[in-house]
Amino acid sequence: xxxRKERIDRGIKARSEDIFALSxxxxxxxxxxxxxxxxxGLLGVAPFLSPYWKEVFISTAVYALLAISxxxxxxxxxxxxxxxxxxxxxxxxxxxxxxxxGWSPLFTIPVATLVGGVLCTVMLLPVxxxxxxxxxxVTLVLPLMLMRLVEATRILGGTEGLTGLTPFxxxxxxxxxxxxxxxxxxxxxxxxxxSDYGLVIRGINDNDRSVMSAGINxxxxxxxxxxxxxxxxxxxGAFGTHVDMFAGMPGFALDYSLLxxxxxxxxxxxxxAGPMIGAFILVPLSEVLRALGALRIVxxxxxxxxxxxxxxxxxxxxxxxxxxxxxxxxEIE
Amino acid sequence: MNDLIPLLKTSGVSKSFGxxxxxxxxxxxxxEGELLGIIGPNGSGKTTxxxxxxxxxxxxxxxxEYRGKNITGWAPYKIVSLGIARxxxxxxxxxxxxxxxxLIVPLYSPRVKKLAGGKYGDRDAVALDLLxxxxxxxxxxxSYKVAGSLPQxxxxxxxxxxxxxxxxxxxxxxxxxxxxxxxxxASIVPIIxxxxxxxxxxxxxxxxxxxxxxIADRVMVLNYGKKIAEGSGKEVMEDKAVKNAYLGSxxx
Ligand SMILES: Nc1ncnc2c1ncn2[C@@H]1O[C@H](COP(=O)(O)OP(=O)(O)O)[C@@H](O)[C@H]1O
Ligand SMILES: [Mg+2]
Numbered sequence: 001x002x003x004r005k006e007r008i009d010r011g012i013k014a015r016s017e018d019i020f021a022l023s024x025x026x027x028x029x030x031x032x033x034x035x036x037x038x039x040x041g042l043l044g045v046a047p048f049l050s051p052y053w054k055e056v057f058i059s060t061a062v063y064a065l066l067a068i069s070x071x072x073x074x075x076x077x078x079x080x081x082x083x084x085x086x087x088x089x090x091x092x093x094x095x096x097x098x099x100x101x102g103w104s105p106l107f108t109i110p111v112a113t114l115v116g117g118v119l120c121t122v123m124l125l126p127v128x129x130x131x132x133x134x135x136x137x138v139t140l141v142l143p144l145m146l147m148r149l150v151e152a153t154r155i156l157g158g159t160e161g162l163t164g165l166t167p168f169x170x171x172x173x174x175x176x177x178x179x180x181x182x183x184x185x186x187x188x189x190x191x192x193x194x195s196d197y198g199l200v201i202r203g204i205n206d207n208d209r210s211v212m213s214a215g216i217n218x219x220x221x222x223x224x225x226x227x228x229x230x231x232x233x234x235x236x237g238a239f240g241t242h243v244d245m246f247a248g249m250p251g252f253a254l255d256y257s258l259l260x261x262x263x264x265x266x267x268x269x270x271x272x273a274g275p276m277i278g279a280f281i282l283v284p285l286s287e288v289l290r291a292l293g294a295l296r297i298v299x300x301x302x303x304x305x306x307x308x309x310x311x312x313x314x315x316x317x318x319x320x321x322x323x324x325x326x327x328x329x330x331e332i333e
Numbered sequence: 334m335n336d337l338i339p340l341l342k343t344s345g346v347s348k349s350f351g352x353x354x355x356x357x358x359x360x361x362x363x364x365e366g367e368l369l370g371i372i373g374p375n376g377s378g379k380t381t382x383x384x385x386x387x388x389x390x391x392x393x394x395x396x397x398e399y400r401g402k403n404i405t406g407w408a409p410y411k412i413v414s415l416g417i418a419r420x421x422x423x424x425x426x427x428x429x430x431x432x433x434x435x436l437i438v439p440l441y442s443p444r445v446k447k448l449a450g451g452k453y454g455d456r457d458a459v460a461l462d463l464l465x466x467x468x469x470x471x472x473x474x475x476s477y478k479v480a481g482s483l484p485q486x487x488x489x490x491x492x493x494x495x496x497x498x499x500x501x502x503x504x505x506x507x508x509x510x511x512x513x514x515x516x517x518x519a520s521i522v523p524i525i526x527x528x529x530x531x532x533x534x535x536x537x538x539x540x541x542x543x544x545x546x547x548i549a550d551r552v553m554v555l556n557y558g559k560k561i562a563e564g565s566g567k568e569v570m571e572d573k574a575v576k577n578a579y580l581g582s583x584x585x
Contacts, residue, residue, distance in 0.1 A: 196437050196456060203427055203438045209389065210425040215413030215442035215499055 034323065038186060038273070042179040046172065054171055058243060060283040061178040062236045067260035067267070067275035068185050069232040075193055075270055076225040077205035079132055082139030084256035085123070086233025087240065088146065090116035092156055094238035095247025099162040109238045116234025121227045128222050143252035150249055161248020165241060174243055181239070182276065185232050189272045192228075201225060259283070266307045268314020277316050281307075338401040340365045340503060340534050341417075346385055346395030347558075348378075355381040357558035358395065363503070368535045370545045370566070373555035374578060379538045380422055382555070383507050386536075387419045388412040399503075414444045418501035422508045422538075424488040428481035432469065432491055435480055436460035439498035448500050460498070467494045467524055486517045493524065504528060505536045510544065518544055542566070554578070 042061070049057060066083045073080045094112035097103040103111075127138045151159055168174040192198050203211045204218045211218050241247045259282060260275065267278025285303060289296045311318050339362040348356045356378040363369050371379050384390035386397060388409040397405045399415055418439075427435050439445065440456045464476045467490040475487065483491070489509055496504050506525075510518045522544060528535060529548075539545040546552065546566030554562040554569050556578040562569045569575050 196441055199430070199434060199437050200441050206427050206429075207425050210421070210427070210495075211438055212389070212409040213387065213413065213419055213421070213425075214439035214495065215410050215418075215444045216438065217408070217410040 034320075035187075038276070039183060042183060043176070046175055051171065054175055056284055056287050058171075058175055058178055059240075060280055061182045062240050063256075063259050063263065063283050064182055064276045064279035065178075065185055065236040066233055066256060067263040067279045068182070068189060068272050069229040069236075070260040071264050071269060071272050071275045072189050072193075072225060072232070073229045074264070075198075075205060076201045076222050077131070077208070078128075078222065078226060078229075079136040080139045080229070080257075081136045081261065082141075082143050082257050083233055083260045084252050084254065085139060085143040085146070086116065086120050086230045087237035087256040088143055088251035089119050089230075090234025090237025091241040091247045091251035092162075092237075093119070093234070095162040095165055095241045096156060098165045098242070099157075099247070105166055105168065105242045109235065109242070112238035113231050113235040116237065117227050117231030120230035120234065121223060124226060124230075125223065128219055128226065140257065143257065144254075147249045147252040157248065159249065161246055161250075163246050165245045165247065167245050168242055174239070178239055181235060186272055186276055193272075262304060266304065266315060268316040268318070271314070271316045271320075274314045274316030278314075281315070339363060339398075340367075340400060341386065342398045343382075343386065344396045344398075346382075346392045346397060348381055348385055348390055348392050354558050356385060356392075359555070359558070359560050360395075361553055361560065361563070363534055363536065365502075366529070366532050366534055368529055368537065368548060368550050370549035370552040371536060371538045371555060372540070372542065372545070372552060372569075377555040377578075378558040379555055380507055381558075383419060383505050383536075383538065386412075387417060387505065410442075413442065413499060413501075414447075416444070416500075416502035417505065418496035418499040418503070419505040420489075420492040420496050420507055420509055422511070424485075424492050426480040426483075426488055426491055428479070430480055431477050432480050432483060432487070433457065433460040433464055433476040435491055436463055436494060436498050439495050442499060444499055463494045463498055464491070467491075467497070468520055485512050486514070489513060489517075490521065493521070497528070501533065503534045503536070505538075507538045508540065509537070510539060510541045522548065542570075 045057070046054070066087060069086065070080055070083055090112045093115050094105070094108040097108040097111060098105070123142065124135075124139065127135055130138065150156055156162060168177070193201065200211060200216060200221060203214075204221060208218055237251055241251070259279070263278030263282050264275035265278070266282060267276065268274030282304075286296070286300060289299050292299060307315070341363040342361075344360050345358045346356060346360075347354065347358050359378075359382060361369070371382070373379055381390060385392050388404070388407050388411070391406050395405070396403060399412075399417065402415075404412055404415065426432075427438070437456050437460060440453065440459055446453055461471070461476055465471050469475045469487065469490065475483070480488065480491065489512070493506070493509060496506075509521065513521070518541060525535065525537075526548065537545060537549065549566060552564065552566050552569050553560060554572070554575050556574070561574040561578060562572040564572075
């Protein structure tokens with residue numbers, strides 16, 4: 001009796017038969033499990049984390065939000081090297097509202113999310129027509145310019161920043177706020193990009209002239225996506241500001257720009273879940289490596305290279321493929 | 334509509350790229366429901382003229398009117414919303430998407446929404462119907478195949494379907510037949526005739542002169558960006574300037 005390996009793609013069956021998929025519990029289970037993992041993973045771990053790791057988890061989620069925002073922009077062909085612009089603006093808007101007028105985080109965060117989104121969109125509007133690397137360069141430079149502007153003009157607390165801001169009532173509240181925001185962004189963005197609207201967005205990235213000839217104003221759509229991405233980034237900044245009880249020049253730091261890009265590359269671009277997974281590997285890794293002192297960045301770099309060489313498609317697309325395809329031994333003759 | 338005002342009218346449009354004058358002061362008119370052929374050697378400015386009319390390229394001088402309205406320099410999406418659709422000489426599908434999903438993008442346009450009375454309706458169903466109209470066999474499930482896996486013949490039909498999805502009044506087909514076999518051309522001609530029957534005006538850029546002359550009302554010849562002749566297929570081919578232009582070039 002001979003045996004050979006048979007490869008089955010469950011995904012195609014379950015996905016292509018939409019409605020019918022739900023007719024069997026097994027297939028429903030199969031579709032639900034991957035969606036339940038992030039929910040349980042983000043919300044269920046809280047009681048098991050030490051206060052220190054809870055903090056790490058919070059800052060990881062902030063980076064994950066920035067990474068998801070980055071991924072949304074890239075889906076419309078907008079390469080951002082300046083996620084710190086969104087973070088910094090959100091942080092200053094929330095910080096200023098709290099510092100000068102004493103607004104509670106309950107109001108500063110939603111307002112900073114919207115106002116930050118609008119401000120960043122307006123700032124980038126003139127370069128929205130630039131493609132690829134040109135847009136990227138502007139996003140890279142803008143936050144660094146704003147940082148120097150704050151320093152030179154001494155507005156918004158200058159180099160000292162705005163200190164003594166209202167914190168969240170307790171770490172548990174902030175923990176759940178950020179994890180729930182992350183889940184909303186993750187599932188929301190995935191839903192948007194899978195819709196017909198998302199098809200148009202991806203089309204712009206793929207082949208913008210074809211979308212233009214289809215009677216669609218691609219700059220208006222790019223503006224919408226930019227606003228959405230910038231708002232999510234500004235939310236992260238506003239949230240982070242109240243966690244740190246501080247808004248200042250570090251909000252425009254390069255870390256907030258580069259880590260999201262690295263997370264997206266490691267995790268798998270264009271999937272939203274990938275960049276999130278990437279952030280949940282890279283940020284804690286950087287904490288663990290802290291013990292190594294000066295060598296930290298060397299090992300960090302090594303890890304990055306190993307990830308990218310071993311899984312160039314990204315962690316999430318790899319996992320997704322393996323989940324959908326499974327192999328089994330079958331007997332022949 | 335008003336018969337006195339032409340559907341499309343260009344007056345002395347010119348466009349140069351660097352030092353090259355791609356389109357040199359071209360004027361022409363197109364009536365409602367008319368089929369105009371544009372021919373000319375490679376590099377004579379045919380595609381550039383299409384790009385000028387559809388807003389992908391802005392003219393250096395001249396004027397373009399659609400139904401008497403000056404549309405010179407308008408953005409492509411606004412021109413489409415008036416009812417002008419085009420195909421690209423180089424097919425531009427979304428390669429990773431199934432063929433029918435390619436049509437979702439034009440079906441999402443404001444023009445389609447407006448014509449449908451504010452509702453988009455079931456885009457997937459409309460897309461599948463459109464593909465069937467341009468000859469995608471429904472039983473063979475070709476419409477569900479990824480565009481990247483389709484042969485050139487289907488990609489050209491897909492390109493045509495994308496322009497038809499916009500429910501245009503004027504369709505501009507840029508070398509739709511090039512790269513296709515005689516049999517494939519023969520199968521697409523009836524689709525174009527059907528579009529005419531629906532009253533749409535058509536501009537066809539073609540190298541297949543025999544097929545073009547059979548269906549065109551009128552033909553215009555470009556050479557080095559200039560209009561050198563205009564008339565019926567027979568008339569222009571007897572024109573001295575046209576003969577020289579075609580003898581002087583390597584193609585055809
Ligand atoms: N975007 C462009 N940039 C520079 N030159 C161009 C561009 N488009 C067309 N041309 C030039 O304009 C001339 C006309 O080209 P085209 O309109 O494509 O001719 P045709 O479609 O008749 O073959 C050619 O010399 C071509 O090289
Ligand atoms: Mg051409």
